[in-house]
Amino acid sequence: MNLLTLQFLAALGWGVLVTPLSISLARRFRVLDAPGDRKIHSGIVPRGAGIVVWLGYLLWVLLSGWSLPSTRLIAIGGTLVFLVGYVDDMKQTSPFARLAFHGIAAMIVILPLPLGSLEKALLVFWIAGCTNAYNLIDGMDGLCLSLSIVTAGILSVFGDIALWLPLAGLCSGILVWNFPSPRARTFLGDGGSTLLGFLCASQMATSLHFASLDPLRMIPVLALLGGLPVFDTLVAVGRRLVGGRSPFLPDRGHIHHRLLDRSFPVTAIIVTMGSMHLSLLLAGIGMSRFLSAINP
Numbered sequence: 001m002n003l004l005t006l007q008f009l010a011a012l013g014w015g016v017l018v019t020p021l022s023i024s025l026a027r028r029f030r031v032l033d034a035p036g037d038r039k040i041h042s043g044i045v046p047r048g049a050g051i052v053v054w055l056g057y058l059l060w061v062l063l064s065g066w067s068l069p070s071t072r073l074i075a076i077g078g079t080l081v082f083l084v085g086y087v088d089d090m091k092q093t094s095p096f097a098r099l100a101f102h103g104i105a106a107m108i109v110i111l112p113l114p115l116g117s118l119e120k121a122l123l124v125f126w127i128a129g130c131t132n133a134y135n136l137i138d139g140m141d142g143l144c145l146s147l148s149i150v151t152a153g154i155l156s157v158f159g160d161i162a163l164w165l166p167l168a169g170l171c172s173g174i175l176v177w178n179f180p181s182p183r184a185r186t187f188l189g190d191g192g193s194t195l196l197g198f199l200c201a202s203q204m205a206t207s208l209h210f211a212s213l214d215p216l217r218m219i220p221v222l223a224l225l226g227g228l229p230v231f232d233t234l235v236a237v238g239r240r241l242v243g244g245r246s247p248f249l250p251d252r253g254h255i256h257h258r259l260l261d262r263s264f265p266v267t268a269i270i271v272t273m274g275s276m277h278l279s280l281l282l283a284g285i286g287m288s289r290f291l292s293a294i295n296p
Helices: 003-028 050-063 071-090 095-110 117-136 143-158 161-178 189-207 215-225 227-242 255-261 266-294
Strands: none
Touching: 003 050, 003 161, 050 071, 050 161, 050 189, 071 095, 071 189, 095 117, 095 189, 117 143, 117 189, 117 215, 117 227, 143 161, 143 189, 143 227, 143 266, 161 189, 215 227, 215 266, 227 255, 227 266, 255 266
């Protein structure tokens, strides 16, 4: 059994074994998600599983991932993202303040990279956008974690497996407790969903070698690599603006809401949206490689 397999199994075991402790912690400190107009669950559910993602990623960086490029900076930025989200789980905060902190976290990761100023600005904006997009799509049991597993899995194949495989294991372990069959026993909360978006985007930004692309070529690549969360968010923001509402105002118009309203089974929705996400990521990776190859 090689080191990567051990790291995957350790991350998987961490997610499976530590998540119940986070459930108890969330109940003790009343970090709970109650049913509401836009909620699809019927009972009160603890939403503190994000702390398992955060601590698991930090432990991996400290024990194994510290030698990989940018992981220490990603861990620092991810800590800021998680703490802001965890505070929001306990007491709602301003979306503008959260976005500002997400931008600062992205700058921590991107500014040291050997890129031009415009390329860095694009990546900071994109990471902050993905951070929020993964949060916005986290409206159904198991969905955000499943999309994160797809991201980590496909980048393990086409990117640096040492960087991505532990994240896939961590998300898979937590998904055991967040899967909708028969029902989710915990939610990620804003702390967890924003952290996953930040980790996925930051690891892509630092490992896919955008230095060979100029800013105009980066834009379509980044749009595709944002995957289904970014696509769904852009549609949601456009829909709200056209309707004369704030782009931060939540609604039941997301893709998973529409499929649920058409009586699609939850598992089928996860598979369908995971497949859509995979297609977008493959298109983004393919476009990145093609544009890099023809870059003069």
